[in-house]
Amino acid sequence: MSAAQIEQIAERVERLLVRYEELQRTNALLTQQVEVLTHERDSLKSRLSAARARVDALLERLPEIKSPA
Template sequence: MPSASQVDKIAERVERLLLRYEELQRTNALLAEQVEVLTHERDSLKSRLAAARSRVDALLERLPEVKKAA
């Protein structure tokens, strides 16, 4: 049977592990929030890039063709 000292050590260790677990949960929540923000930003930038490409393509279509001299 474990002694009172061993039980105290185990209880202390469990308390430390619980604190660490809570800390990791908070960190994970913050990181998940950052991922969400960055994902939204990335999607917005991809959309803006597609729109810019579309505008450039439309401008290129309006340019007269240049005939190469032979």
């Protein structure tokens, strides 16, 4: 194997390492975004559940409407 070939391989390995590091950073950012969005989703689901419970409680308090006979 010639020195030029070894140099080419070394350059490719270096580029691959740089790309790998970029992908690791991107993955970390995406993982963080997923965690934030998951927390936000869970919070919204909880708020929706509470709102539904309040609506159900209000509906229970409404007087029953008698249908005409």
